[in-house]
Amino acid sequence: MTRPIGKTIRVVIVDDHPMLREGTRVCLERAPGIAVVGVTGIGREAIHLVAEHRPDVLLLDLRLPDISGVEVARQVRAAYADTAIVVLTGYGDAGYLRALRPLGIRGYLAKTATDAEIVDAVRRAAAGCTMVTSQSEGEILTEPLTPREREILRRLVAGQRNAEIAAALLISAKTVEYHVSNIFTKLGARSRAEAIRIAHEQGILLLEDAGRNQE
Amino acid sequence: MTRPIGKTIRVVIVDDHPMLREGTRVCLERAPGIAVVGVTGIGREAIHLVAEHRPDVLLLDLRLPDISGVEVARQVRAAYADTAIVVLTGYGDAGYLRALRPLGIRGYLAKTATDAEIVDAVRRAAAGCTMVTSQSEGEILTEPLTPREREILRRLVAGQRNAEIAAALLISAKTVEYHVSNIFTKLGARSRAEAIRIAHEQGILLLEDAGRNQE
DNA sequence: CCGTGACCCAGGGTTTTCCCCAGGACCCTA
DNA sequence: TAGGGTCCTGGGGAAAACCCTGGGTCACGG
Numbered sequence: 232m233t234r235p236i237g238k239t240i241r242v243v244i245v246d247d248h249p250m251l252r253e254g255t256r257v258c259l260e261r262a263p264g265i266a267v268v269g270v271t272g273i274g275r276e277a278i279h280l281v282a283e284h285r286p287d288v289l290l291l292d293l294r295l296p297d298i299s300g301v302e303v304a305r306q307v308r309a310a311y312a313d314t315a316i317v318v319l320t321g322y323g324d325a326g327y328l329r330a331l332r333p334l335g336i337r338g339y340l341a342k343t344a345t346d347a348e349i350v351d352a353v354r355r356a357a358a359g360c361t362m363v364t365s366q367s368e369g370e371i372l373t374e375p376l377t378p379r380e381r382e383i384l385r386r387l388v389a390g391q392r393n394a395e396i397a398a399a400l401l402i403s404a405k406t407v408e409y410h411v412s413n414i415f416t417k418l419g420a421r422s423r424a425e426a427i428r429i430a431h432e433q434g435i436l437l438l439e440d441a442g443r444n445q446e
Numbered sequence: 447m448t449r450p451i452g453k454t455i456r457v458v459i460v461d462d463h464p465m466l467r468e469g470t471r472v473c474l475e476r477a478p479g480i481a482v483v484g485v486t487g488i489g490r491e492a493i494h495l496v497a498e499h500r501p502d503v504l505l506l507d508l509r510l511p512d513i514s515g516v517e518v519a520r521q522v523r524a525a526y527a528d529t530a531i532v533v534l535t536g537y538g539d540a541g542y543l544r545a546l547r548p549l550g551i552r553g554y555l556a557k558t559a560t561d562a563e564i565v566d567a568v569r570r571a572a573a574g575c576t577m578v579t580s581q582s583e584g585e586i587l588t589e590p591l592t593p594r595e596r597e598i599l600r601r602l603v604a605g606q607r608n609a610e611i612a613a614a615l616l617i618s619a620k621t622v623e624y625h626v627s628n629i630f631t632k633l634g635a636r637s638r639a640e641a642i643r644i645a646h647e648q649g650i651l652l653l654e655d656a657g658r659n660q661e
Numbered sequence: 662c663c664g665t666g667a668c669c670c671a672g673g674g675t676t677t678t679c680c681c682c683a684g685g686a687c688c689c690t691a
Numbered sequence: 692t693a694g695g696g697t698c699c700t701g702g703g704g705a706a707a708a709c710c711c712t713g714g715g716t717c718a719c720g721g
Contacts, residue, residue: 249560254469272558321536343487345464377667390640392707406669412710422677423639423708425605431646592697607677621699627680637707638678 240357243269243284245277245303246292246319251342255290255349262350274298281307281314287357290340290349292319308335315356337361376417376435383410385436388427455572458484458499460492460518461507461534466557470505470564477565489513496522496529502572505555505564507534523550530571552576591632591650598625600651603642 242259244267246252252270259265269280274295281289289307293300304316315337337356340349376384386396393411397404411423418433420426430436457474459482461467467485474480484495489510496504504522508515519531530552552571555564591599601611608626612619626638633648635641645651 248466248469248557250469250473250557250564251463251466252469253473253561254463254465254467256469257472258465258468342463342465346468349465379668387639388643390635390637390643392637394707402668403670405671408709409669411708415709420605421709422605422607424602424607424642427639427642428603428605594698609677617698618700620701623679624699624701626678630679636679 240265240288240353241268241284241286242266242288242290242353243271243277243280243286243314244290245271245274245280245295245300246290247272247295248292258346258349259353261346262353265350265353272296274300274303277303278306281311285311286314288337288353289314289316290319290353291316292321292342294321304336315359317352317356376414380410380414380417381435383407384414384426384430387411387414387423388430388436455480455503455568456483456499456501457481457503457505457568458486458492458495458501458529459505460486460489460495460510460515461505462487462510463507473561473564474568476561477568480565480568487511489515489518492518493521496526500526501529503552503568504529504531505534505568506531507536507557509536519551530574532567532571591629595625595629595632596650598622599629599641599645602626602629602638603645603651 242265244252244255244259246255249272252272256267256270259267268284268286271277271280272295274297277289277291277295280286291300291304295303300318304318307314307316316335317338317340318336319340319342321342338352338361340352344352382400383396386399391399393407394404397407400407411426415421415426418426418429420429457480459467459470459474461470464487467487471482471485474482483499483501486492486495487510489512492504492506492510495501506515506519510518515533519533522529522531531550532553532555533551534555534557536557553567553576555567559567597615598611601614606614608622609619612622615622626641630636630641633641633644633650635644
Protein backbone atom coordinates (compact mmCIF):
# COMPACT_ATOMS: atom_id res chain seq x y z
CA MET A 232 0.00 0.00 0.00
CA THR A 233 2.83 2.40 0.81
CA ARG A 234 4.71 3.93 -2.07
CA PRO A 235 8.48 3.65 -2.59
CA ILE A 236 10.30 6.87 -1.82
CA GLY A 237 11.73 8.79 -4.73
CA LYS A 238 9.03 7.91 -7.20
CA THR A 239 6.97 10.75 -8.61
CA ILE A 240 3.54 11.14 -6.99
CA ARG A 241 0.92 11.25 -9.71
CA VAL A 242 -2.20 13.24 -8.91
CA VAL A 243 -5.64 13.71 -10.45
CA ILE A 244 -7.54 16.85 -9.46
CA VAL A 245 -11.34 16.91 -9.49
CA ASP A 246 -13.17 20.16 -8.77
CA ASP A 247 -15.86 22.06 -10.59
CA HIS A 248 -14.15 25.43 -10.16
CA PRO A 249 -11.73 25.99 -13.04
CA MET A 250 -9.84 28.66 -11.14
CA LEU A 251 -9.36 26.47 -8.10
CA ARG A 252 -8.30 23.58 -10.33
CA GLU A 253 -5.74 25.79 -12.00
CA GLY A 254 -4.42 27.16 -8.75
CA THR A 255 -4.08 23.71 -7.24
CA ARG A 256 -2.42 22.41 -10.40
CA VAL A 257 0.30 25.04 -10.52
CA CYS A 258 0.78 24.70 -6.78
CA LEU A 259 1.32 20.95 -6.98
CA GLU A 260 3.50 21.10 -10.08
CA ARG A 261 5.80 23.57 -8.39
CA ALA A 262 6.35 20.97 -5.67
CA PRO A 263 9.19 18.51 -6.40
CA GLY A 264 8.20 14.89 -6.86
CA ILE A 265 4.58 15.62 -7.65
CA ALA A 266 3.01 15.55 -11.11
CA VAL A 267 -0.57 16.36 -12.06
CA VAL A 268 -1.67 13.78 -14.61
CA GLY A 269 -5.33 14.69 -14.92
CA VAL A 270 -7.74 17.51 -14.17
CA THR A 271 -11.50 17.67 -14.52
CA GLY A 272 -14.65 19.11 -13.02
CA ILE A 273 -17.01 16.29 -13.96
CA GLY A 274 -17.64 13.23 -11.83
CA ARG A 275 -17.87 10.61 -14.56
CA GLU A 276 -14.80 11.99 -16.27
CA ALA A 277 -12.98 11.75 -12.94
CA ILE A 278 -13.63 8.02 -12.82
CA HIS A 279 -12.35 7.65 -16.37
CA LEU A 280 -9.22 9.62 -15.54
CA VAL A 281 -8.50 7.39 -12.58
CA ALA A 282 -9.07 4.28 -14.69
CA GLU A 283 -6.75 5.60 -17.36
CA HIS A 284 -3.89 7.01 -15.30
CA ARG A 285 -4.12 5.02 -12.05
CA PRO A 286 -2.88 8.03 -10.06
CA ASP A 287 -1.36 7.75 -6.59
CA VAL A 288 -3.63 10.43 -5.22
CA LEU A 289 -7.11 11.64 -6.16
CA LEU A 290 -7.90 15.16 -4.95
CA LEU A 291 -11.68 15.10 -4.92
CA ASP A 292 -14.27 17.83 -4.46
CA LEU A 293 -17.66 16.62 -3.21
CA ARG A 294 -19.91 18.90 -5.22
CA LEU A 295 -19.82 18.11 -8.88
CA PRO A 296 -22.30 18.96 -11.63
CA ASP A 297 -23.21 15.41 -12.62
CA ILE A 298 -22.74 12.82 -9.87
CA SER A 299 -21.85 13.34 -6.23
CA GLY A 300 -18.22 13.24 -5.16
CA VAL A 301 -19.32 10.64 -2.64
CA GLU A 302 -20.33 8.40 -5.51
CA VAL A 303 -17.02 9.00 -7.28
CA ALA A 304 -15.15 8.10 -4.10
CA ARG A 305 -17.17 4.92 -3.70
CA GLN A 306 -16.52 3.72 -7.24
CA VAL A 307 -12.84 4.61 -7.21
CA ARG A 308 -12.46 2.94 -3.84
CA ALA A 309 -14.06 -0.23 -5.12
CA ALA A 310 -12.29 -0.52 -8.45
CA TYR A 311 -8.93 1.18 -7.94
CA ALA A 312 -8.01 0.70 -4.30
CA ASP A 313 -4.39 1.75 -4.93
CA THR A 314 -5.45 5.34 -5.44
CA ALA A 315 -5.50 7.34 -2.23
CA ILE A 316 -8.43 9.71 -1.99
CA VAL A 317 -8.12 13.13 -0.41
CA VAL A 318 -11.41 14.97 -0.14
CA LEU A 319 -11.56 18.70 -0.68
CA THR A 320 -14.25 20.05 1.61
CA GLY A 321 -15.99 23.37 1.19
CA TYR A 322 -18.06 25.23 3.73
CA GLY A 323 -21.20 23.25 4.33
CA ASP A 324 -19.77 19.84 3.66
CA ALA A 325 -19.18 18.75 7.24
CA GLY A 326 -22.11 16.38 7.00
CA TYR A 327 -20.64 14.55 4.06
CA LEU A 328 -17.68 13.44 6.10
CA ARG A 329 -19.80 11.11 8.15
CA ALA A 330 -20.82 9.25 5.01
CA LEU A 331 -17.27 9.15 3.71
CA ARG A 332 -15.67 7.60 6.75
CA PRO A 333 -16.70 4.00 5.96
CA LEU A 334 -15.22 4.43 2.50
CA GLY A 335 -11.67 4.66 3.73
CA ILE A 336 -10.83 8.16 2.65
CA ARG A 337 -7.16 8.99 3.16
CA GLY A 338 -7.59 12.62 4.16
CA TYR A 339 -9.79 15.65 4.37
CA LEU A 340 -8.65 19.04 3.19
CA ALA A 341 -10.42 22.38 3.55
CA LYS A 342 -10.69 24.41 0.38
CA THR A 343 -9.15 27.29 2.27
CA ALA A 344 -5.94 25.26 2.53
CA THR A 345 -2.66 26.90 1.59
CA ASP A 346 0.00 25.67 -0.84
CA ALA A 347 1.99 23.99 1.87
CA GLU A 348 -1.01 22.24 3.39
CA ILE A 349 -2.11 20.79 0.07
CA VAL A 350 1.35 19.57 -0.86
CA ASP A 351 1.71 18.09 2.59
CA ALA A 352 -1.66 16.33 2.42
CA VAL A 353 -0.85 14.85 -0.99
CA ARG A 354 2.54 13.61 0.19
CA ARG A 355 1.10 12.05 3.31
CA ALA A 356 -1.74 10.40 1.44
CA ALA A 357 0.66 8.94 -1.10
CA ALA A 358 2.84 7.65 1.72
CA GLY A 359 -0.09 5.74 3.17
CA CYS A 360 -0.85 8.03 6.05
CA THR A 361 -4.48 8.53 6.98
CA MET A 362 -5.36 11.93 8.32
CA VAL A 363 -8.79 11.67 9.81
CA THR A 364 -10.20 14.19 12.18
CA SER A 365 -12.82 11.57 13.15
CA GLN A 366 -13.29 12.68 16.71
CA SER A 367 -14.25 16.21 15.76
CA GLU A 368 -17.51 17.37 14.19
CA GLY A 369 -19.83 16.06 16.91
CA GLU A 370 -21.04 12.60 17.69
CA ILE A 371 -21.99 9.99 15.18
CA LEU A 372 -25.58 9.00 14.81
CA THR A 373 -26.03 5.81 16.83
CA GLU A 374 -29.12 4.43 15.16
CA PRO A 375 -29.37 4.94 11.41
CA LEU A 376 -32.63 6.10 9.89
CA THR A 377 -34.72 3.66 7.90
CA PRO A 378 -35.56 4.51 4.28
CA ARG A 379 -39.08 5.49 5.26
CA GLU A 380 -37.78 7.77 7.96
CA ARG A 381 -35.36 9.45 5.57
CA GLU A 382 -38.20 9.94 3.13
CA ILE A 383 -40.30 11.63 5.80
CA LEU A 384 -37.37 13.60 7.16
CA ARG A 385 -36.72 14.95 3.70
CA ARG A 386 -40.29 16.22 3.45
CA LEU A 387 -40.17 17.56 6.98
CA VAL A 388 -37.08 19.57 6.11
CA ALA A 389 -38.81 20.81 2.98
CA GLY A 390 -41.44 22.37 5.22
CA GLN A 391 -44.34 19.96 4.77
CA ARG A 392 -46.82 19.35 7.57
CA ASN A 393 -47.68 15.92 8.89
CA ALA A 394 -50.98 16.00 7.04
CA GLU A 395 -49.27 17.00 3.80
CA ILE A 396 -46.71 14.27 4.15
CA ALA A 397 -49.47 11.75 4.84
CA ALA A 398 -51.35 12.83 1.73
CA ALA A 399 -48.22 12.66 -0.40
CA LEU A 400 -47.30 9.18 0.81
CA LEU A 401 -50.87 7.86 0.88
CA ILE A 402 -50.66 6.89 4.54
CA SER A 403 -52.47 8.15 7.61
CA ALA A 404 -51.38 11.26 9.49
CA LYS A 405 -51.01 9.14 12.59
CA THR A 406 -48.43 6.99 10.87
CA VAL A 407 -46.51 10.08 9.91
CA GLU A 408 -46.59 11.15 13.55
CA TYR A 409 -45.21 7.77 14.46
CA HIS A 410 -42.27 8.05 12.08
CA VAL A 411 -41.60 11.65 13.01
CA SER A 412 -41.49 10.62 16.64
CA ASN A 413 -38.95 7.89 15.85
CA ILE A 414 -36.89 10.36 13.85
CA PHE A 415 -36.80 12.69 16.83
CA THR A 416 -35.65 9.89 19.10
CA LYS A 417 -32.88 8.79 16.77
CA LEU A 418 -31.72 12.31 16.09
CA GLY A 419 -32.06 13.48 19.65
CA ALA A 420 -34.40 16.26 18.59
CA ARG A 421 -37.35 17.64 20.49
CA SER A 422 -39.05 19.56 17.69
CA ARG A 423 -39.13 19.72 13.91
CA ALA A 424 -36.91 22.76 13.87
CA GLU A 425 -34.30 20.94 15.90
CA ALA A 426 -34.58 17.89 13.68
CA ILE A 427 -34.03 20.08 10.64
CA ARG A 428 -30.92 21.61 12.19
CA ILE A 429 -29.46 18.24 13.12
CA ALA A 430 -30.27 16.81 9.71
CA HIS A 431 -28.36 19.67 8.11
CA GLU A 432 -25.43 19.38 10.49
CA GLN A 433 -25.10 15.66 10.03
CA GLY A 434 -25.76 15.88 6.30
CA ILE A 435 -28.20 13.01 6.52
CA LEU A 436 -30.22 14.09 3.53
CA LEU A 437 -27.29 14.71 1.22
CA LEU A 438 -26.37 11.10 0.76
CA GLU A 439 -27.29 8.26 -1.52
CA ASP A 440 -30.82 9.48 -2.21
CA ALA A 441 -29.68 11.79 -4.98
CA GLY A 442 -31.08 9.39 -7.54
CA ARG A 443 -34.68 9.63 -6.44
CA ASN A 444 -35.38 13.25 -5.84
CA GLN A 445 -38.03 13.14 -8.53
CA GLU A 446 -41.38 13.71 -6.88
CA MET B 447 -16.92 56.56 -15.03
CA THR B 448 -15.84 54.72 -18.17
CA ARG B 449 -12.16 54.01 -18.61
CA PRO B 450 -10.08 55.13 -21.59
CA ILE B 451 -9.28 52.28 -23.95
CA GLY B 452 -5.72 51.06 -24.05
CA LYS B 453 -4.97 51.62 -20.42
CA THR B 454 -4.11 48.62 -18.30
CA ILE B 455 -6.97 47.34 -16.15
CA ARG B 456 -5.77 47.03 -12.58
CA VAL B 457 -7.44 44.37 -10.48
CA VAL B 458 -7.57 43.39 -6.82
CA ILE B 459 -8.64 39.82 -6.02
CA VAL B 460 -10.32 38.97 -2.73
CA ASP B 461 -11.11 35.37 -1.87
CA ASP B 462 -10.39 33.20 1.13
CA HIS B 463 -9.31 30.20 -0.98
CA PRO B 464 -5.59 30.51 -1.74
CA MET B 465 -5.84 28.06 -4.62
CA LEU B 466 -8.69 29.93 -6.23
CA ARG B 467 -6.87 33.23 -5.73
CA GLU B 468 -3.81 31.83 -7.41
CA GLY B 469 -5.76 30.36 -10.30
CA THR B 470 -7.60 33.60 -10.90
CA ARG B 471 -4.39 35.60 -10.66
CA VAL B 472 -2.50 33.61 -13.28
CA CYS B 473 -5.59 33.58 -15.45
CA LEU B 474 -5.95 37.36 -15.38
CA GLU B 475 -2.24 38.05 -15.79
CA ARG B 476 -2.16 35.91 -18.90
CA ALA B 477 -4.79 38.21 -20.40
CA PRO B 478 -3.38 41.27 -22.21
CA GLY B 479 -4.19 44.63 -20.70
CA ILE B 480 -4.97 43.27 -17.26
CA ALA B 481 -2.71 43.46 -14.22
CA VAL B 482 -3.33 42.09 -10.74
CA VAL B 483 -2.15 44.68 -8.25
CA GLY B 484 -3.35 43.06 -5.04
CA VAL B 485 -4.50 39.75 -3.64
CA THR B 486 -5.88 38.85 -0.24
CA GLY B 487 -8.29 36.62 1.59
CA ILE B 488 -9.14 38.98 4.42
CA GLY B 489 -11.91 41.57 4.32
CA ARG B 490 -10.20 44.42 6.15
CA GLU B 491 -7.03 43.94 4.15
CA ALA B 492 -9.13 44.09 1.00
CA ILE B 493 -10.31 47.56 1.94
CA HIS B 494 -6.73 48.65 2.59
CA LEU B 495 -5.62 47.27 -0.76
CA VAL B 496 -8.34 49.22 -2.54
CA ALA B 497 -7.41 52.38 -0.66
CA GLU B 498 -3.77 51.92 -1.55
CA HIS B 499 -3.98 50.88 -5.19
CA ARG B 500 -7.30 52.33 -6.30
CA PRO B 501 -7.85 49.44 -8.72
CA ASP B 502 -10.22 49.57 -11.66
CA VAL B 503 -11.89 46.31 -10.69
CA LEU B 504 -12.38 44.54 -7.37
CA LEU B 505 -13.06 40.82 -7.68
CA LEU B 506 -14.81 40.08 -4.41
CA ASP B 507 -15.80 36.85 -2.71
CA LEU B 508 -18.64 37.15 -0.22
CA ARG B 509 -17.47 34.72 2.44
CA LEU B 510 -14.40 35.99 4.23
CA PRO B 511 -12.98 35.03 7.59
CA ASP B 512 -13.29 38.42 9.29
CA ILE B 513 -15.99 40.67 7.86
CA SER B 514 -18.60 39.85 5.26
CA GLY B 515 -17.91 40.58 1.61
CA VAL B 516 -21.14 42.55 1.68
CA GLU B 517 -19.57 44.88 4.20
CA VAL B 518 -16.43 45.21 2.11
CA ALA B 519 -18.53 46.06 -0.94
CA ARG B 520 -20.45 48.67 1.01
CA GLN B 521 -17.35 50.44 2.29
CA VAL B 522 -15.53 50.33 -1.04
CA ARG B 523 -18.64 51.57 -2.78
CA ALA B 524 -18.92 54.48 -0.38
CA ALA B 525 -15.28 55.57 -0.30
CA TYR B 526 -13.86 54.54 -3.67
CA ALA B 527 -16.69 54.72 -6.16
CA ASP B 528 -14.31 54.55 -9.11
CA THR B 529 -13.58 50.93 -8.38
CA ALA B 530 -15.98 48.57 -10.13
CA ILE B 531 -17.00 45.64 -7.98
CA VAL B 532 -17.51 42.18 -9.44
CA VAL B 533 -18.85 39.68 -6.94
CA LEU B 534 -17.70 36.07 -6.99
CA THR B 535 -20.61 33.92 -5.89
CA GLY B 536 -20.37 30.38 -4.63
CA TYR B 537 -23.11 27.82 -4.27
CA GLY B 538 -25.40 28.95 -1.56
CA ASP B 539 -24.88 32.63 -2.09
CA ALA B 540 -28.01 33.34 -4.09
CA GLY B 541 -29.45 35.08 -1.09
CA TYR B 542 -26.57 37.50 -0.86
CA LEU B 543 -27.34 38.95 -4.25
CA ARG B 544 -30.52 40.43 -2.90
CA ALA B 545 -28.56 42.40 -0.33
CA LEU B 546 -25.99 43.49 -2.89
CA ARG B 547 -28.28 44.90 -5.53
CA PRO B 548 -28.82 48.29 -3.86
CA LEU B 549 -25.05 48.69 -3.58
CA GLY B 550 -24.53 49.08 -7.30
CA ILE B 551 -22.42 46.03 -7.96
CA ARG B 552 -21.04 45.94 -11.50
CA GLY B 553 -21.35 42.21 -12.03
CA TYR B 554 -21.89 38.77 -10.56
CA LEU B 555 -19.67 35.88 -11.42
CA ALA B 556 -20.11 32.25 -10.45
CA LYS B 557 -17.07 30.61 -8.93
CA THR B 558 -17.43 27.91 -11.53
CA ALA B 559 -16.61 30.50 -14.21
CA THR B 560 -13.95 29.69 -16.79
CA ASP B 561 -10.90 31.74 -17.77
CA ALA B 562 -12.69 33.44 -20.63
CA GLU B 563 -15.72 34.34 -18.54
CA ILE B 564 -13.65 35.92 -15.81
CA VAL B 565 -11.51 37.94 -18.21
CA ASP B 566 -14.64 39.03 -20.01
CA ALA B 567 -16.38 40.05 -16.80
CA VAL B 568 -13.37 42.09 -15.68
CA ARG B 569 -13.12 43.86 -19.03
CA ARG B 570 -16.81 44.67 -19.10
CA ALA B 571 -16.81 45.91 -15.53
CA ALA B 572 -13.81 48.15 -16.22
CA ALA B 573 -15.58 49.49 -19.29
CA GLY B 574 -18.53 50.55 -17.21
CA CYS B 575 -20.92 47.80 -18.23
CA THR B 576 -23.25 46.42 -15.61
CA MET B 577 -24.12 42.77 -15.90
CA VAL B 578 -26.97 41.99 -13.61
CA THR B 579 -28.89 38.78 -13.80
CA SER B 580 -31.58 40.27 -11.53
CA GLN B 581 -34.52 38.34 -12.92
CA SER B 582 -33.11 34.92 -12.07
CA GLU B 583 -32.82 33.32 -8.64
CA GLY B 584 -36.56 33.33 -7.86
CA GLU B 585 -38.55 36.15 -6.37
CA ILE B 586 -37.06 38.90 -4.30
CA LEU B 587 -38.16 39.34 -0.75
CA THR B 588 -40.46 42.35 -0.79
CA GLU B 589 -40.20 43.38 2.84
CA PRO B 590 -36.83 43.03 4.52
CA LEU B 591 -36.64 41.62 8.01
CA THR B 592 -35.94 43.91 10.95
CA PRO B 593 -32.89 43.23 13.14
CA ARG B 594 -35.15 41.85 15.85
CA GLU B 595 -36.81 39.54 13.38
CA ARG B 596 -33.48 38.30 12.06
CA GLU B 597 -32.36 37.66 15.62
CA ILE B 598 -35.46 35.59 16.29
CA LEU B 599 -35.29 33.87 12.91
CA ARG B 600 -31.73 32.85 13.67
CA ARG B 601 -32.84 31.20 16.91
CA LEU B 602 -35.83 29.67 15.24
CA VAL B 603 -33.57 28.10 12.64
CA ALA B 604 -31.30 26.86 15.42
CA GLY B 605 -34.24 24.86 16.74
CA GLN B 606 -35.29 26.94 19.74
CA ARG B 607 -38.92 27.09 20.85
CA ASN B 608 -40.82 30.30 21.34
CA ALA B 609 -40.51 29.96 25.09
CA GLU B 610 -36.76 29.37 24.84
CA ILE B 611 -36.30 32.35 22.57
CA ALA B 612 -38.32 34.48 24.97
CA ALA B 613 -36.15 33.39 27.89
CA ALA B 614 -32.95 34.05 25.96
CA LEU B 615 -34.03 37.52 24.86
CA LEU B 616 -35.70 38.42 28.16
CA ILE B 617 -39.03 39.16 26.52
CA SER B 618 -42.42 37.50 26.77
CA ALA B 619 -43.33 34.41 24.80
CA LYS B 620 -46.23 36.34 23.34
CA THR B 621 -43.87 38.89 21.88
CA VAL B 622 -41.85 36.13 20.29
CA GLU B 623 -45.06 34.79 18.78
CA TYR B 624 -45.72 38.22 17.36
CA HIS B 625 -42.32 38.46 15.69
CA VAL B 626 -42.48 34.91 14.43
CA SER B 627 -45.84 35.71 12.88
CA ASN B 628 -44.39 38.75 11.12
CA ILE B 629 -41.46 36.68 9.90
CA PHE B 630 -43.88 34.17 8.41
CA THR B 631 -45.77 36.91 6.62
CA LYS B 632 -42.65 38.47 5.15
CA LEU B 633 -41.17 35.15 4.11
CA GLY B 634 -44.42 33.72 2.85
CA ALA B 635 -44.10 30.77 5.20
CA ARG B 636 -46.88 28.92 6.93
CA SER B 637 -44.85 27.05 9.52
CA ARG B 638 -41.46 27.14 11.21
CA ALA B 639 -40.16 24.38 9.02
CA GLU B 640 -41.11 26.34 5.92
CA ALA B 641 -39.56 29.49 7.33
CA ILE B 642 -36.35 27.60 7.95
CA ARG B 643 -36.30 26.31 4.39
CA ILE B 644 -36.93 29.76 2.92
CA ALA B 645 -34.34 31.34 5.18
CA HIS B 646 -31.77 28.86 3.92
CA GLU B 647 -32.76 29.30 0.29
CA GLN B 648 -32.64 33.07 0.44
CA GLY B 649 -29.52 33.12 2.59
CA ILE B 650 -31.13 35.65 4.89
CA LEU B 651 -29.10 34.66 7.91
CA LEU B 652 -25.76 34.88 6.18
CA LEU B 653 -25.66 38.64 5.96
CA GLU B 654 -24.02 41.35 8.03
CA ASP B 655 -24.65 39.74 11.41
CA ALA B 656 -21.29 37.97 11.37
CA GLY B 657 -19.98 40.42 13.95
CA ARG B 658 -22.39 39.49 16.71
CA ASN B 659 -22.58 35.76 16.70
CA GLN B 660 -21.25 35.71 20.22
CA GLU B 661 -24.03 34.44 22.44
C1' DC C 662 -42.38 -21.62 14.71
C1' DC C 663 -41.25 -17.69 16.88
C1' DG C 664 -38.63 -13.49 17.48
C1' DT C 665 -37.21 -9.15 15.33
C1' DG C 666 -37.54 -5.11 12.66
C1' DA C 667 -39.87 -2.16 9.51
C1' DC C 668 -44.13 -0.45 8.48
C1' DC C 669 -48.93 0.76 9.30
C1' DC C 670 -53.02 2.48 12.18
C1' DA C 671 -55.61 4.36 16.26
C1' DG C 672 -57.13 6.85 20.84
C1' DG C 673 -56.37 10.32 24.18
C1' DG C 674 -53.74 13.41 26.32
C1' DT C 675 -50.60 17.80 26.84
C1' DT C 676 -47.90 21.27 24.77
C1' DT C 677 -46.74 24.30 21.24
C1' DT C 678 -47.65 26.74 17.40
C1' DC C 679 -50.43 29.53 14.62
C1' DC C 680 -53.70 33.41 13.76
C1' DC C 681 -56.80 36.75 14.77
C1' DC C 682 -57.62 40.86 17.90
C1' DA C 683 -56.13 44.95 20.90
C1' DG C 684 -52.90 48.88 23.11
C1' DG C 685 -48.55 51.48 24.78
C1' DA C 686 -43.48 53.21 24.60
C1' DC C 687 -39.72 54.84 22.01
C1' DC C 688 -37.06 57.22 18.26
C1' DC C 689 -36.59 59.52 14.08
C1' DT C 690 -38.16 62.56 10.56
C1' DA C 691 -41.22 65.70 8.35
C1' DT D 692 -46.06 68.42 16.99
C1' DA D 693 -47.65 64.76 14.36
C1' DG D 694 -46.81 60.91 12.03
C1' DG D 695 -44.45 56.32 10.93
C1' DG D 696 -41.67 52.54 12.10
C1' DT D 697 -40.01 49.40 15.45
C1' DC D 698 -40.44 47.02 19.53
C1' DC D 699 -42.93 45.37 23.29
C1' DT D 700 -47.17 43.29 25.70
C1' DG D 701 -51.50 41.01 26.18
C1' DG D 702 -56.17 37.69 25.27
C1' DG D 703 -58.69 34.02 23.04
C1' DG D 704 -59.27 30.28 20.10
C1' DA D 705 -58.21 26.94 16.45
C1' DA D 706 -54.84 24.03 14.62
C1' DA D 707 -50.82 21.45 14.58
C1' DA D 708 -47.38 19.17 16.85
C1' DC D 709 -45.89 16.30 20.43
C1' DC D 710 -46.00 12.06 23.64
C1' DC D 711 -47.82 8.01 25.43
C1' DT D 712 -50.51 3.86 25.00
C1' DG D 713 -52.32 0.05 22.37
C1' DG D 714 -53.10 -2.72 18.15
C1' DG D 715 -51.97 -5.12 13.39
C1' DT D 716 -49.37 -7.01 8.85
C1' DC D 717 -45.37 -8.59 6.44
C1' DA D 718 -40.70 -10.42 5.55
C1' DC D 719 -36.62 -12.13 7.42
C1' DG D 720 -33.67 -15.57 9.80
C1' DG D 721 -32.64 -18.51 13.90
